[in-house]
Amino acid sequence: MRLLILGGSGFVGRAVADEAVGRGYDVTVFNRGLRAAPAGVTVLTGDRLGDLSALERGTWDAVVDTWSAQGEAVRRTAELLRGRAAHYAYVSSRSVYSGQENEKAEAAPLVDDGDEGYAGDKLRGERGAAAFDGSVLLARAGLILGPHEDIGRLPWWLNRLARGGPTLAPGPRDNPLQYIDARDLAVFLLDTAARGVGGPFDLVSRAGHTTMGELLEIANEVTGGRAELRWTDPAVIETAGIEPWTQLPIWLPPGELHVFLHGGDVSKAYGEGLLCRPVRATIEDTWAWLTSLPGDVPQRADRPAVGVDPAVEAKVLGE
Template structure:
Protein backbone atom coordinates (compact mmCIF):
# COMPACT_ATOMS: atom_id res chain seq x y z
CA UNK A 1 0.00 0.00 0.00
CA UNK A 2 1.18 3.51 -0.83
CA UNK A 3 0.04 5.83 1.96
CA UNK A 4 0.02 9.63 1.92
CA UNK A 5 -0.02 11.20 5.37
CA UNK A 6 -1.30 14.76 5.77
CA UNK A 7 -1.62 16.91 8.87
CA UNK A 8 1.65 16.23 10.72
CA UNK A 9 3.72 13.40 12.16
CA UNK A 10 3.91 14.40 15.83
CA UNK A 11 1.28 12.28 17.59
CA UNK A 12 -1.53 10.58 15.65
CA UNK A 13 0.36 11.04 12.38
CA UNK A 14 3.48 9.48 13.88
CA UNK A 15 1.54 6.47 15.15
CA UNK A 16 -0.06 5.98 11.74
CA UNK A 17 3.29 6.27 9.97
CA UNK A 18 5.01 3.81 12.29
CA UNK A 19 2.16 1.31 12.05
CA UNK A 20 2.11 1.55 8.25
CA UNK A 21 5.87 1.11 7.98
CA UNK A 22 5.65 -1.93 10.24
CA UNK A 23 3.19 -3.43 7.73
CA UNK A 24 5.61 -2.85 4.88
CA UNK A 25 3.63 0.05 3.42
CA UNK A 26 5.29 2.87 1.50
CA UNK A 27 4.66 6.10 3.45
CA UNK A 28 4.88 9.66 2.14
CA UNK A 29 4.22 12.65 4.39
CA UNK A 30 3.62 16.29 3.53
CA UNK A 31 4.86 18.66 6.24
CA UNK A 32 6.60 21.99 6.71
CA UNK A 33 9.90 20.35 7.61
CA UNK A 34 10.11 21.92 11.06
CA UNK A 35 10.37 18.55 12.84
CA UNK A 36 11.65 15.20 11.61
CA UNK A 37 9.29 12.49 10.42
CA UNK A 38 9.76 8.88 11.54
CA UNK A 39 12.67 7.11 9.88
CA UNK A 40 11.58 5.43 6.66
CA UNK A 41 9.00 8.08 5.71
CA UNK A 42 9.47 9.93 2.42
CA UNK A 43 8.97 13.62 3.19
CA UNK A 44 7.51 16.24 0.86
CA UNK A 45 7.65 19.84 2.08
CA UNK A 46 4.67 22.18 1.97
CA UNK A 47 2.53 24.49 4.09
CA UNK A 48 -1.18 23.80 3.57
CA UNK A 49 -2.10 27.31 4.75
CA UNK A 50 0.18 29.10 2.26
CA UNK A 51 -0.42 29.94 -1.38
CA UNK A 52 1.15 27.18 -3.45
CA UNK A 53 1.68 25.11 -0.32
CA UNK A 54 0.42 21.94 -2.00
CA UNK A 55 2.78 22.14 -4.99
CA UNK A 56 4.67 19.06 -3.82
CA UNK A 57 1.47 17.02 -4.29
CA UNK A 58 0.87 18.16 -7.88
CA UNK A 59 2.00 14.76 -9.14
CA UNK A 60 1.93 11.27 -7.70
CA UNK A 61 -0.60 8.57 -6.90
CA UNK A 62 -1.42 6.86 -3.61
CA UNK A 63 -3.63 3.99 -2.52
CA UNK A 64 -4.81 5.86 0.57
CA UNK A 65 -4.64 9.20 2.36
CA UNK A 66 -4.83 9.65 6.12
CA UNK A 67 -5.39 13.29 7.06
CA UNK A 68 -5.20 14.49 10.70
CA UNK A 69 -5.67 18.24 10.04
CA UNK A 70 -7.25 20.15 12.96
CA UNK A 71 -7.38 23.75 11.76
CA UNK A 72 -9.26 25.69 9.07
CA UNK A 73 -11.19 23.21 6.87
CA UNK A 74 -10.30 24.97 3.61
CA UNK A 75 -6.95 23.14 3.76
CA UNK A 76 -8.72 19.77 3.65
CA UNK A 77 -10.99 21.03 0.88
CA UNK A 78 -8.00 22.05 -1.24
CA UNK A 79 -6.14 18.79 -0.61
CA UNK A 80 -9.17 16.73 -1.56
CA UNK A 81 -9.69 18.66 -4.79
CA UNK A 82 -6.06 18.34 -5.78
CA UNK A 83 -5.82 14.61 -5.02
CA UNK A 84 -9.18 13.45 -6.34
CA UNK A 85 -8.57 10.95 -9.14
CA UNK A 86 -5.06 10.09 -7.94
CA UNK A 87 -5.87 8.31 -4.67
CA UNK A 88 -7.73 5.14 -3.82
CA UNK A 89 -9.29 6.21 -0.53
CA UNK A 90 -9.35 9.24 1.78
CA UNK A 91 -9.54 8.87 5.58
CA UNK A 92 -9.91 11.86 7.86
CA UNK A 93 -9.23 11.83 11.61
CA UNK A 94 -12.15 13.89 12.79
CA UNK A 95 -13.48 14.22 16.33
CA UNK A 96 -16.53 13.43 18.42
CA UNK A 97 -16.51 17.18 19.10
CA UNK A 98 -18.43 17.62 15.83
CA UNK A 99 -21.64 16.52 17.60
CA UNK A 100 -24.05 19.21 18.71
CA UNK A 101 -23.91 19.84 22.46
CA UNK A 102 -25.44 18.52 24.67
CA UNK A 103 -25.36 14.90 23.54
CA UNK A 104 -27.54 12.12 24.87
CA UNK A 105 -25.61 9.42 26.70
CA UNK A 106 -25.00 6.49 24.34
CA UNK A 107 -25.51 8.53 21.17
CA UNK A 108 -24.04 7.16 17.95
CA UNK A 109 -23.00 8.51 14.59
CA UNK A 110 -26.52 9.59 13.63
CA UNK A 111 -26.59 12.30 16.33
CA UNK A 112 -26.91 15.94 15.25
CA UNK A 113 -23.69 17.76 14.37
CA UNK A 114 -22.59 21.40 14.52
CA UNK A 115 -23.03 23.79 11.63
CA UNK A 116 -19.93 24.55 9.59
CA UNK A 117 -18.56 25.12 6.10
CA UNK A 118 -15.72 23.58 4.08
CA UNK A 119 -14.64 27.07 2.99
CA UNK A 120 -13.65 28.46 6.39
CA UNK A 121 -10.14 29.93 6.70
CA UNK A 122 -8.16 31.56 9.48
CA UNK A 123 -8.82 30.68 13.12
CA UNK A 124 -11.81 28.35 13.38
CA UNK A 125 -13.21 26.78 16.59
CA UNK A 126 -12.19 23.14 16.89
CA UNK A 127 -15.62 21.56 16.41
CA UNK A 128 -16.41 23.71 13.37
CA UNK A 129 -12.96 23.03 11.92
CA UNK A 130 -13.39 19.28 12.12
CA UNK A 131 -16.97 19.35 10.83
CA UNK A 132 -16.04 21.70 7.99
CA UNK A 133 -13.35 19.25 6.90
CA UNK A 134 -15.89 16.43 6.95
CA UNK A 135 -18.18 18.51 4.73
CA UNK A 136 -15.31 19.18 2.31
CA UNK A 137 -14.69 15.45 1.91
CA UNK A 138 -18.37 14.65 1.59
CA UNK A 139 -18.66 17.24 -1.19
CA UNK A 140 -15.57 15.98 -3.02
CA UNK A 141 -15.97 12.22 -2.66
CA UNK A 142 -19.73 11.81 -2.37
CA UNK A 143 -19.75 9.91 0.91
CA UNK A 144 -16.94 7.48 0.12
CA UNK A 145 -14.43 9.08 2.50
CA UNK A 146 -13.84 7.64 5.96
CA UNK A 147 -14.62 10.03 8.85
CA UNK A 148 -12.94 8.65 11.97
CA UNK A 149 -14.45 10.60 14.86
CA UNK A 150 -11.90 10.03 17.57
CA UNK A 151 -12.43 10.82 21.22
CA UNK A 152 -9.82 11.49 23.88
CA UNK A 153 -6.49 10.19 22.50
CA UNK A 154 -3.75 8.99 24.86
CA UNK A 155 -0.45 7.17 24.48
CA UNK A 156 3.23 7.70 23.60
CA UNK A 157 4.14 10.97 21.85
CA UNK A 158 1.07 12.76 23.24
CA UNK A 159 1.61 16.46 22.57
CA UNK A 160 -1.24 17.91 24.61
CA UNK A 161 0.04 16.61 27.92
CA UNK A 162 -2.94 15.04 29.65
CA UNK A 163 -1.59 11.60 30.58
CA UNK A 164 2.01 12.91 30.78
CA UNK A 165 0.90 15.44 33.40
CA UNK A 166 -0.63 12.74 35.58
CA UNK A 167 2.44 10.55 35.25
CA UNK A 168 4.86 13.34 36.12
CA UNK A 169 2.70 14.52 39.00
CA UNK A 170 2.45 11.04 40.48
CA UNK A 171 6.18 10.49 39.96
CA UNK A 172 6.84 13.43 42.32
CA UNK A 173 5.13 11.42 45.06
CA UNK A 174 3.30 12.63 48.15
CA UNK A 175 -0.44 13.25 48.48
CA UNK A 176 -2.14 13.60 45.09
CA UNK A 177 -5.56 15.18 44.57
CA UNK A 178 -7.47 12.36 42.86
CA UNK A 179 -10.83 13.42 41.38
CA UNK A 180 -13.68 11.03 42.09
CA UNK A 181 -15.70 9.06 41.94
CA UNK A 182 -13.04 6.38 41.75
CA UNK A 183 -15.26 4.13 39.61
CA UNK A 184 -16.05 6.88 37.07
CA UNK A 185 -16.07 5.22 33.60
CA UNK A 186 -13.71 6.76 31.03
CA UNK A 187 -13.80 6.70 27.24
CA UNK A 188 -10.54 7.19 25.36
CA UNK A 189 -8.41 5.59 22.65
CA UNK A 190 -4.75 4.59 22.68
CA UNK A 191 -3.16 6.34 19.70
CA UNK A 192 -1.71 3.03 18.46
CA UNK A 193 -5.13 1.36 18.51
CA UNK A 194 -6.52 4.31 16.56
CA UNK A 195 -3.69 4.03 14.03
CA UNK A 196 -4.09 0.29 13.59
CA UNK A 197 -7.83 0.60 13.08
CA UNK A 198 -7.35 3.43 10.56
CA UNK A 199 -5.01 1.33 8.43
CA UNK A 200 -7.35 -1.65 8.50
CA UNK A 201 -10.22 0.67 7.60
CA UNK A 202 -8.51 2.28 4.61
CA UNK A 203 -7.43 -1.14 3.34
CA UNK A 204 -11.07 -2.24 3.57
CA UNK A 205 -12.26 1.12 2.13
CA UNK A 206 -14.68 1.80 4.95
CA UNK A 207 -16.69 4.97 4.43
CA UNK A 208 -18.77 7.40 6.43
CA UNK A 209 -18.58 8.36 10.12
CA UNK A 210 -17.29 6.08 12.87
CA UNK A 211 -16.87 6.91 16.55
CA UNK A 212 -13.35 5.60 17.13
CA UNK A 213 -12.84 5.43 20.88
CA UNK A 214 -12.98 2.73 23.52
CA UNK A 215 -16.29 1.62 25.00
CA UNK A 216 -17.24 3.77 27.99
CA UNK A 217 -15.78 2.09 31.06
CA UNK A 218 -12.90 0.39 29.22
CA UNK A 219 -11.09 1.91 32.19
CA UNK A 220 -12.22 3.93 35.21
CA UNK A 221 -10.56 6.99 36.73
CA UNK A 222 -9.37 4.76 39.54
CA UNK A 223 -7.88 2.18 37.21
CA UNK A 224 -6.10 4.88 35.23
CA UNK A 225 -4.52 6.57 38.25
CA UNK A 226 -3.71 3.26 39.93
CA UNK A 227 -1.84 2.30 36.77
CA UNK A 228 0.03 5.62 36.91
CA UNK A 229 1.05 4.90 40.52
CA UNK A 230 2.32 1.42 39.63
CA UNK A 231 4.28 2.73 36.65
CA UNK A 232 5.66 6.04 37.86
CA UNK A 233 5.15 6.75 41.55
CA UNK A 234 4.74 3.98 44.09
CA UNK A 235 5.35 6.58 46.83
CA UNK A 236 2.37 8.66 45.73
CA UNK A 237 -0.79 8.65 47.84
CA UNK A 238 -4.03 9.16 45.92
CA UNK A 239 -6.44 11.33 47.93
CA UNK A 240 -9.82 10.57 46.38
CA UNK A 241 -12.10 13.60 46.54
CA UNK A 242 -15.78 14.02 45.74
CA UNK A 243 -16.45 15.93 42.52
CA UNK A 244 -18.73 18.37 44.34
CA UNK A 245 -15.85 19.52 46.55
CA UNK A 246 -13.53 19.91 43.58
CA UNK A 247 -16.01 21.99 41.62
CA UNK A 248 -16.88 24.10 44.68
CA UNK A 249 -13.18 24.95 45.03
CA UNK A 250 -13.15 26.34 41.49
CA UNK A 251 -10.93 23.67 39.98
CA UNK A 252 -11.37 23.38 36.21
CA UNK A 253 -12.13 19.82 35.04
CA UNK A 254 -10.34 18.59 31.91
CA UNK A 255 -7.69 21.34 32.03
CA UNK A 256 -6.47 21.62 35.65
CA UNK A 257 -7.33 17.94 36.25
CA UNK A 258 -6.75 16.43 32.79
CA UNK A 259 -8.97 13.64 31.44
CA UNK A 260 -11.41 13.99 34.35
CA UNK A 261 -14.90 15.45 34.10
CA UNK A 262 -17.49 15.57 36.85
CA UNK A 263 -20.66 13.57 36.09
CA UNK A 264 -23.05 15.74 34.09
CA UNK A 265 -23.73 16.97 30.55
CA UNK A 266 -20.11 17.48 29.49
CA UNK A 267 -19.11 14.12 30.95
CA UNK A 268 -21.93 12.43 28.99
CA UNK A 269 -20.77 14.22 25.84
CA UNK A 270 -17.16 13.06 26.07
CA UNK A 271 -17.22 9.77 27.94
CA UNK A 272 -20.45 7.91 27.06
CA UNK A 273 -20.68 7.72 23.27
CA UNK A 274 -21.71 4.60 21.34
CA UNK A 275 -18.86 2.80 19.54
CA UNK A 276 -20.78 -0.23 18.30
CA UNK A 277 -20.07 0.58 14.65
CA UNK A 278 -16.30 0.76 15.13
CA UNK A 279 -16.24 -2.37 17.28
CA UNK A 280 -18.13 -4.25 14.57
CA UNK A 281 -15.50 -2.98 12.10
CA UNK A 282 -12.64 -4.47 14.11
CA UNK A 283 -11.68 -1.85 16.71
CA UNK A 284 -9.71 -3.40 19.56
CA UNK A 285 -8.48 -1.51 22.62
CA UNK A 286 -5.46 -2.51 24.71
CA UNK A 287 -5.51 -2.50 28.54
CA UNK A 288 -5.08 0.85 30.26
CA UNK A 289 -1.95 -0.41 32.06
CA UNK A 290 -0.20 -0.89 28.72
CA UNK A 291 -1.06 2.63 27.59
CA UNK A 292 0.20 4.08 30.88
CA UNK A 293 3.40 2.01 31.06
CA UNK A 294 4.38 2.72 27.45
CA UNK A 295 3.68 6.45 27.83
CA UNK A 296 5.84 6.55 30.97
CA UNK A 297 8.65 4.67 29.19
CA UNK A 298 8.52 7.18 26.34
CA UNK A 299 8.53 10.14 28.76
CA UNK A 300 11.60 8.81 30.53
CA UNK A 301 13.34 8.27 27.19
CA UNK A 302 13.00 12.00 26.37
CA UNK A 303 13.86 13.31 29.82
CA UNK A 304 10.35 13.55 31.24
CA UNK A 305 9.06 16.68 29.49
CA UNK A 306 6.40 15.97 26.87
CA UNK A 307 6.24 18.14 23.73
CA UNK A 308 3.51 20.77 23.78
CA UNK A 309 1.33 21.71 20.82
CA UNK A 310 1.59 25.42 20.14
CA UNK A 311 -2.17 25.76 19.62
CA UNK A 312 -3.13 24.19 22.97
CA UNK A 313 -2.58 25.66 26.45
CA UNK A 314 -0.63 23.59 29.01
CA UNK A 315 -2.76 21.44 31.30
CA UNK A 316 -2.46 20.50 34.95
CA UNK A 317 -2.96 21.80 38.46
CA UNK A 318 -0.46 24.26 39.93
CA UNK A 319 1.50 22.48 42.71
CA UNK A 320 0.94 25.22 45.29
CA UNK A 321 -2.77 25.28 44.54
CA UNK A 322 -2.92 21.50 44.94
CA UNK A 323 -1.29 21.75 48.37
CA UNK A 324 -3.87 24.31 49.49
CA UNK A 325 -6.74 22.22 48.15
CA UNK A 326 -5.49 19.11 49.94
CA UNK A 327 -5.41 21.04 53.22
Protein backbone atom coordinates in the same frame (compact mmCIF):
# COMPACT_ATOMS: atom_id res chain seq x y z
CA MET B 1 -0.16 -0.10 0.16
CA ARG B 2 1.04 3.31 -1.00
CA LEU B 3 0.00 5.63 1.80
CA LEU B 4 0.06 9.43 2.02
CA ILE B 5 -0.17 10.97 5.48
CA LEU B 6 -1.00 14.65 5.66
CA GLY B 7 0.93 15.37 8.85
CA GLY B 8 2.85 12.32 9.97
CA SER B 9 5.35 13.75 12.44
CA GLY B 10 3.16 14.59 15.42
CA PHE B 11 1.01 12.51 17.73
CA VAL B 12 -1.65 10.65 15.73
CA GLY B 13 0.14 11.09 12.40
CA ARG B 14 3.31 9.56 13.84
CA ALA B 15 1.33 6.60 15.18
CA VAL B 16 -0.14 6.03 11.71
CA ALA B 17 3.30 6.33 10.09
CA ASP B 18 4.92 3.93 12.53
CA GLU B 19 2.15 1.36 12.07
CA ALA B 20 2.23 1.66 8.28
CA VAL B 21 6.02 1.36 8.07
CA GLY B 22 5.82 -1.68 10.35
CA ARG B 23 3.41 -3.27 7.88
CA GLY B 24 5.82 -2.70 5.03
CA TYR B 25 3.75 0.02 3.35
CA ASP B 26 5.27 2.63 1.05
CA VAL B 27 4.67 5.72 3.23
CA THR B 28 4.88 9.38 2.24
CA VAL B 29 4.32 12.20 4.72
CA PHE B 30 3.51 15.80 3.83
CA ASN B 31 4.10 18.53 6.40
CA ARG B 32 6.08 21.71 7.10
CA GLY B 33 9.17 19.80 8.18
CA LEU B 34 9.27 21.38 11.64
CA ARG B 35 9.68 18.02 13.41
CA ALA B 36 11.76 15.00 12.56
CA ALA B 37 9.84 12.49 10.45
CA PRO B 38 9.47 8.87 11.55
CA ALA B 39 12.05 6.45 10.18
CA GLY B 40 11.24 4.74 6.90
CA VAL B 41 9.05 7.41 5.26
CA THR B 42 9.43 9.67 2.24
CA VAL B 43 9.04 13.34 3.19
CA LEU B 44 7.30 15.99 1.10
CA THR B 45 7.52 19.53 2.45
CA GLY B 46 4.83 22.17 2.13
CA ASP B 47 2.12 24.05 3.97
CA ARG B 48 -1.53 23.08 4.30
CA LEU B 49 -2.51 26.76 4.27
CA GLY B 50 -0.03 27.72 1.57
CA ASP B 51 2.22 25.82 -0.82
CA LEU B 52 0.80 22.42 -1.87
CA SER B 53 3.00 22.05 -4.95
CA ALA B 54 4.75 18.95 -3.56
CA LEU B 55 1.37 17.17 -3.75
CA GLU B 56 0.67 18.05 -7.36
CA ARG B 57 2.27 14.81 -8.57
CA GLY B 58 2.04 11.22 -7.37
CA THR B 59 -0.60 8.59 -6.75
CA TRP B 60 -1.49 6.71 -3.59
CA ASP B 61 -3.88 3.98 -2.53
CA ALA B 62 -5.01 5.88 0.56
CA VAL B 63 -4.66 9.23 2.32
CA VAL B 64 -4.82 9.86 6.08
CA ASP B 65 -5.39 13.50 7.02
CA THR B 66 -4.68 14.53 10.64
CA TRP B 67 -5.28 18.28 10.21
CA SER B 68 -7.04 20.00 13.12
CA ALA B 69 -7.24 23.67 12.23
CA GLN B 70 -9.06 25.55 9.46
CA GLY B 71 -11.32 23.22 7.52
CA GLU B 72 -10.46 24.94 4.25
CA ALA B 73 -7.12 23.13 4.30
CA VAL B 74 -8.90 19.76 4.13
CA ARG B 75 -11.00 20.86 1.17
CA ARG B 76 -7.87 21.98 -0.70
CA THR B 77 -6.11 18.62 -0.36
CA ALA B 78 -9.26 16.59 -0.95
CA GLU B 79 -9.78 18.41 -4.25
CA LEU B 80 -6.11 18.28 -5.24
CA LEU B 81 -5.91 14.52 -4.68
CA ARG B 82 -9.08 13.65 -6.61
CA GLY B 83 -8.35 10.88 -9.10
CA ARG B 84 -4.94 10.15 -7.56
CA ALA B 85 -6.00 8.11 -4.51
CA ALA B 86 -8.81 5.68 -3.77
CA HIS B 87 -9.52 6.47 -0.11
CA TYR B 88 -9.40 9.52 2.17
CA ALA B 89 -9.54 9.20 5.97
CA TYR B 90 -9.97 12.43 7.92
CA VAL B 91 -9.26 12.36 11.66
CA SER B 92 -12.17 14.36 13.01
CA SER B 93 -13.62 14.53 16.52
CA ARG B 94 -16.72 13.62 18.50
CA SER B 95 -16.80 17.35 19.28
CA VAL B 96 -18.74 17.83 16.02
CA TYR B 97 -21.92 16.63 17.75
CA SER B 98 -24.14 19.26 19.31
CA GLY B 99 -25.28 16.88 22.05
CA GLN B 100 -25.38 13.23 23.05
CA GLU B 101 -25.64 11.80 19.55
CA ASN B 102 -23.44 9.40 17.63
CA GLU B 103 -22.67 8.51 14.05
CA LYS B 104 -25.45 5.91 13.81
CA ALA B 105 -28.22 8.50 14.16
CA GLU B 106 -29.77 9.70 10.91
CA ALA B 107 -28.72 13.31 10.39
CA ALA B 108 -27.22 13.51 13.88
CA PRO B 109 -27.32 17.15 15.06
CA LEU B 110 -23.93 18.76 14.59
CA VAL B 111 -22.45 21.96 15.91
CA ASP B 112 -23.17 25.23 14.15
CA ASP B 113 -21.09 25.61 11.00
CA GLY B 114 -20.17 29.12 12.16
CA ASP B 115 -18.50 27.85 15.34
CA GLU B 116 -15.04 29.43 15.36
CA GLY B 117 -13.55 26.91 17.79
CA TYR B 118 -12.13 23.41 17.51
CA ALA B 119 -15.53 21.76 16.92
CA GLY B 120 -16.35 24.10 14.07
CA ASP B 121 -12.96 23.54 12.48
CA LYS B 122 -13.48 19.77 12.59
CA LEU B 123 -16.98 20.04 11.12
CA ARG B 124 -15.72 22.21 8.27
CA GLY B 125 -12.88 19.71 7.80
CA GLU B 126 -15.41 16.91 7.41
CA ARG B 127 -17.31 18.91 4.81
CA GLY B 128 -14.07 19.69 3.04
CA ALA B 129 -13.19 15.99 2.86
CA ALA B 130 -16.44 15.44 0.96
CA ALA B 131 -14.75 17.08 -2.06
CA PHE B 132 -12.75 13.85 -2.53
CA ASP B 133 -14.05 11.48 -5.22
CA GLY B 134 -13.28 8.14 -3.53
CA SER B 135 -14.35 6.56 -0.26
CA VAL B 136 -14.16 9.00 2.67
CA LEU B 137 -13.91 7.86 6.27
CA LEU B 138 -14.61 10.36 9.06
CA ALA B 139 -12.76 9.19 12.16
CA ARG B 140 -14.59 10.98 14.96
CA ALA B 141 -12.17 10.27 17.76
CA GLY B 142 -12.79 11.01 21.40
CA LEU B 143 -10.04 11.43 23.99
CA ILE B 144 -6.74 10.24 22.45
CA LEU B 145 -3.88 9.04 24.66
CA GLY B 146 -0.60 7.19 24.17
CA PRO B 147 3.09 7.70 23.40
CA HIS B 148 4.07 10.96 21.66
CA GLU B 149 1.04 12.79 23.07
CA ASP B 150 1.68 16.51 22.52
CA ILE B 151 -1.38 17.85 24.31
CA GLY B 152 -0.12 16.84 27.74
CA ARG B 153 -3.01 15.09 29.44
CA LEU B 154 -1.61 11.68 30.36
CA PRO B 155 1.98 13.02 30.46
CA TRP B 156 0.93 15.58 33.07
CA TRP B 157 -0.60 12.90 35.30
CA LEU B 158 2.41 10.63 34.95
CA ASN B 159 4.84 13.38 35.87
CA ARG B 160 2.64 14.52 38.75
CA LEU B 161 2.41 11.02 40.19
CA ALA B 162 6.12 10.46 39.74
CA ARG B 163 6.72 13.56 41.87
CA GLY B 164 4.89 11.77 44.69
CA GLY B 165 3.35 12.95 47.93
CA PRO B 166 -0.31 13.72 48.68
CA THR B 167 -2.03 13.97 45.30
CA LEU B 168 -5.45 15.36 44.42
CA ALA B 169 -7.34 12.46 42.83
CA PRO B 170 -10.65 13.68 41.37
CA GLY B 171 -13.56 11.47 42.28
CA PRO B 172 -15.56 9.46 42.16
CA ARG B 173 -12.96 6.73 41.95
CA ASP B 174 -15.23 4.51 39.82
CA ASN B 175 -15.93 7.25 37.26
CA PRO B 176 -15.84 5.38 33.90
CA LEU B 177 -13.53 6.54 31.10
CA GLN B 178 -13.60 6.14 27.32
CA TYR B 179 -10.54 6.99 25.23
CA ILE B 180 -8.50 5.57 22.37
CA ASP B 181 -4.79 4.87 22.22
CA ALA B 182 -3.35 6.66 19.16
CA ARG B 183 -1.85 3.37 18.01
CA ASP B 184 -5.24 1.63 18.06
CA LEU B 185 -6.67 4.55 16.10
CA ALA B 186 -3.86 4.08 13.58
CA VAL B 187 -4.63 0.38 13.18
CA PHE B 188 -8.31 1.12 12.56
CA LEU B 189 -7.50 3.82 9.99
CA LEU B 190 -5.18 1.53 8.04
CA ASP B 191 -7.39 -1.56 8.24
CA THR B 192 -10.44 0.35 6.98
CA ALA B 193 -8.37 2.07 4.28
CA ALA B 194 -7.34 -1.33 2.93
CA ARG B 195 -11.02 -2.24 2.61
CA GLY B 196 -12.17 1.15 1.32
CA VAL B 197 -14.58 1.63 4.22
CA GLY B 198 -16.26 5.03 4.26
CA GLY B 199 -18.63 6.96 6.48
CA PRO B 200 -18.49 8.39 10.01
CA PHE B 201 -17.21 6.35 12.96
CA ASP B 202 -17.04 7.28 16.63
CA LEU B 203 -13.65 6.01 17.76
CA VAL B 204 -13.04 5.42 21.45
CA SER B 205 -12.95 2.37 23.67
CA ARG B 206 -16.18 0.87 24.95
CA ALA B 207 -17.84 2.65 27.87
CA GLY B 208 -16.21 1.47 31.09
CA HIS B 209 -12.97 0.43 29.37
CA THR B 210 -11.34 1.80 32.51
CA THR B 211 -12.10 4.15 35.39
CA MET B 212 -10.42 7.22 36.81
CA GLY B 213 -9.40 5.08 39.77
CA GLU B 214 -7.81 2.35 37.69
CA LEU B 215 -6.04 4.87 35.46
CA LEU B 216 -4.44 6.78 38.36
CA GLU B 217 -3.64 3.71 40.44
CA ILE B 218 -1.88 1.95 37.56
CA ALA B 219 -0.11 5.19 36.64
CA ASN B 220 1.06 5.60 40.23
CA GLU B 221 2.37 2.04 40.26
CA VAL B 222 4.15 2.43 36.92
CA THR B 223 5.83 5.71 37.94
CA GLY B 224 7.19 4.33 41.21
CA GLY B 225 4.29 4.29 43.68
CA ARG B 226 5.35 7.52 45.40
CA ALA B 227 2.01 9.31 45.27
CA GLU B 228 -0.66 9.16 47.96
CA LEU B 229 -3.93 9.41 46.05
CA ARG B 230 -6.45 11.55 47.95
CA TRP B 231 -9.84 10.92 46.36
CA THR B 232 -11.75 14.19 46.44
CA ASP B 233 -15.45 14.91 45.89
CA PRO B 234 -16.22 16.88 42.70
CA ALA B 235 -18.05 19.52 44.75
CA VAL B 236 -14.86 20.28 46.68
CA ILE B 237 -12.92 20.61 43.43
CA GLU B 238 -15.55 22.93 41.97
CA THR B 239 -15.58 25.11 45.10
CA ALA B 240 -11.81 25.48 44.80
CA GLY B 241 -12.24 26.83 41.26
CA ILE B 242 -10.27 23.99 39.66
CA GLU B 243 -11.29 23.38 36.05
CA PRO B 244 -11.99 19.80 34.99
CA TRP B 245 -10.38 18.54 31.75
CA THR B 246 -7.74 21.30 31.67
CA GLN B 247 -6.44 21.76 35.22
CA LEU B 248 -7.25 18.14 36.03
CA PRO B 249 -6.67 16.52 32.61
CA ILE B 250 -8.84 13.62 31.38
CA TRP B 251 -11.25 14.03 34.31
CA LEU B 252 -14.82 15.27 34.10
CA PRO B 253 -17.27 15.24 37.04
CA PRO B 254 -20.42 13.14 36.70
CA GLY B 255 -23.00 14.91 34.58
CA GLU B 256 -24.22 15.43 31.03
CA LEU B 257 -20.80 16.20 29.51
CA HIS B 258 -19.23 13.18 31.21
CA VAL B 259 -21.99 10.92 29.90
CA PHE B 260 -21.43 12.23 26.37
CA LEU B 261 -17.62 11.87 26.40
CA HIS B 262 -17.37 8.66 28.41
CA GLY B 263 -20.62 6.84 27.77
CA GLY B 264 -20.84 6.67 24.01
CA ASP B 265 -22.07 3.71 21.95
CA VAL B 266 -19.16 2.57 19.76
CA SER B 267 -20.61 -0.73 18.58
CA LYS B 268 -20.40 0.42 14.94
CA ALA B 269 -16.61 0.86 15.16
CA TYR B 270 -16.15 -2.41 17.03
CA GLY B 271 -18.25 -4.12 14.38
CA GLU B 272 -15.80 -2.82 11.79
CA GLY B 273 -12.85 -4.25 13.72
CA LEU B 274 -11.80 -1.62 16.28
CA LEU B 275 -9.74 -3.13 19.11
CA CYS B 276 -8.47 -1.18 22.13
CA ARG B 277 -5.50 -2.32 24.19
CA PRO B 278 -5.67 -2.44 28.02
CA VAL B 279 -5.14 0.80 29.92
CA ARG B 280 -1.96 -0.60 31.51
CA ALA B 281 -0.32 -0.94 28.10
CA THR B 282 -1.10 2.68 27.21
CA ILE B 283 0.24 3.92 30.56
CA GLU B 284 3.40 1.80 30.56
CA ASP B 285 4.29 2.70 26.98
CA THR B 286 3.61 6.40 27.48
CA TRP B 287 5.80 6.43 30.61
CA ALA B 288 8.57 4.60 28.76
CA TRP B 289 8.43 7.22 26.02
CA LEU B 290 8.38 10.10 28.52
CA THR B 291 11.39 8.82 30.41
CA SER B 292 13.31 8.41 27.15
CA LEU B 293 12.97 12.07 26.17
CA PRO B 294 16.14 14.13 26.35
CA GLY B 295 14.22 17.31 27.19
CA ASP B 296 10.75 18.67 27.91
CA VAL B 297 7.52 16.94 26.93
CA PRO B 298 6.40 18.19 23.48
CA GLN B 299 3.50 20.64 23.66
CA ARG B 300 1.36 21.78 20.76
CA ALA B 301 1.43 25.55 20.40
CA ASP B 302 -2.27 25.69 19.54
CA ARG B 303 -3.40 23.95 22.74
CA PRO B 304 -3.24 25.40 26.26
CA ALA B 305 -0.94 23.86 28.84
CA VAL B 306 -2.76 21.57 31.28
CA GLY B 307 -2.42 20.88 34.98
CA VAL B 308 -3.31 22.32 38.36
CA ASP B 309 -1.00 24.69 40.23
CA PRO B 310 0.79 22.81 43.06
CA ALA B 311 -0.15 25.54 45.56
CA VAL B 312 -3.84 25.22 44.68
CA GLU B 313 -3.65 21.44 44.93
CA ALA B 314 -1.96 21.65 48.34
CA LYS B 315 -4.59 24.09 49.60
CA VAL B 316 -7.46 21.78 48.59
CA LEU B 317 -5.73 18.89 50.34
CA GLY B 318 -5.12 20.95 53.46
CA GLU B 319 -1.38 20.57 53.12
